[in-house]
Amino acid sequence: xxxxxxxxxxxxxxxxxxxxxxxxxxxxxxxxxxxxxxxxxxxxxxxxxxxxxxxxxxxxxxxxxxxxxxxxxxxxxxxxxxxxxxxxxxxxxxxxxxxxxxxxxxxxxxxxxxxxxxxxxxxxxxxxxxxxxxxxxxxxxxxxxxxxxxxxxxxxxxxxxxxxxxxxxxxxxxxxxxxxxxxxxxxxxxxxxxxxxxxxx
Numbered sequence: 001x002x003x004x005x006x007x008x009x010x011x012x013x014x015x016x017x018x019x020x021x022x023x024x025x026x027x028x029x030x031x032x033x034x035x036x037x038x039x040x041x042x043x044x045x046x047x048x049x050x051x052x053x054x055x056x057x058x059x060x061x062x063x064x065x066x067x068x069x070x071x072x073x074x075x076x077x078x079x080x081x082x083x084x085x086x087x088x089x090x091x092x093x094x095x096x097x098x099x100x101x102x103x104x105x106x107x108x109x110x111x112x113x114x115x116x117x118x119x120x121x122x123x124x125x126x127x128x129x130x131x132x133x134x135x136x137x138x139x140x141x142x143x144x145x146x147x148x149x150x151x152x153x154x155x156x157x158x159x160x161x162x163x164x165x166x167x168x169x170x171x172x173x174x175x176x177x178x179x180x181x182x183x184x185x186x187x188x189x190x191x192x193x194x195x196x197x198x199x200x201x
Contacts, residue, residue, distance in 0.1 A: 040172045040180075044165050047187055051161030054194050058154030061147045061197075068144035075137035082130035086123055093119035146200075153197035160190020 093116050100112035164187040171179035 036175070036177065037172060040168050043180075043183065044168050047161045047165050047168070050191070050194070051158050051165070054154045054158035054161065054190075054197075057194075057197065058151050058158060061151040061154060065144045065147035065151060068140045068147060072137045072140035072144060075133045075140060079130050079133035079137060082126055082133060086126045086130060089119050089123045089126060093123065150197045150200065153193050153201075157190045157192075157194035157197065160186055160193060164190060 096112045096116035096119060100109045100116060103109050103112065164183045167179055167183045167186060171177070171183060
């Protein structure tokens with residue numbers, strides 16, 4: 001039993017179907033079919049393939065950008081936690097330093113001075129770790145921005161291909177060969193964005 005469903009026709013589908021109709025309908029007149037329609041159908045298929053590839057790459061870079069942004073948020077949280085820990089150790093250090101000055105017994109004063117020194121060393125380690133998390137956060141932010149930049153390039157390239165396909169369908173329906181120059185111009189522009197994204201520009 002055939003499954004029920006629906007199929008959404010795109011601009012390329014209509015161009016190809018229309019080309020097939022012309023090729024079949026004019027077969028007796030032109031022998032080899034409608035070459036104008038055939039060329040447009042081939043060009044539309046190529047443009048659709050390139051557009052699909054650009055759309056896939058655009059989605060991939062957008063996903064990577066989101067992952068990098070998530071990494072940046074995680075490292076920012078870790079850095080904040082370390083700085084809070086650093087401040088807490090600072091409070092304990094200050095308390096120990098004050099206690100060392102206030103106590104009358106030398107042995108207790110030496111104990112508090114040692115505690116203050118211990119807290120100071122711990123703060124140095126905590127500070128280094130917090131700064132490390134901040135550097136990771138900044139690197140992840142830069143990576144996310146770069147991926148979003150590439151995503152925009154892929155999106156513009158894909159849009160250019162879609163516009164070129166639409167123009168090719170108009171050229172086919174109107175039988176205006178000069179419209180193919182517009183198709184080529186827009187397609188080259190879309191390809192340019194795709195190449196820029198591919199090169200990471």
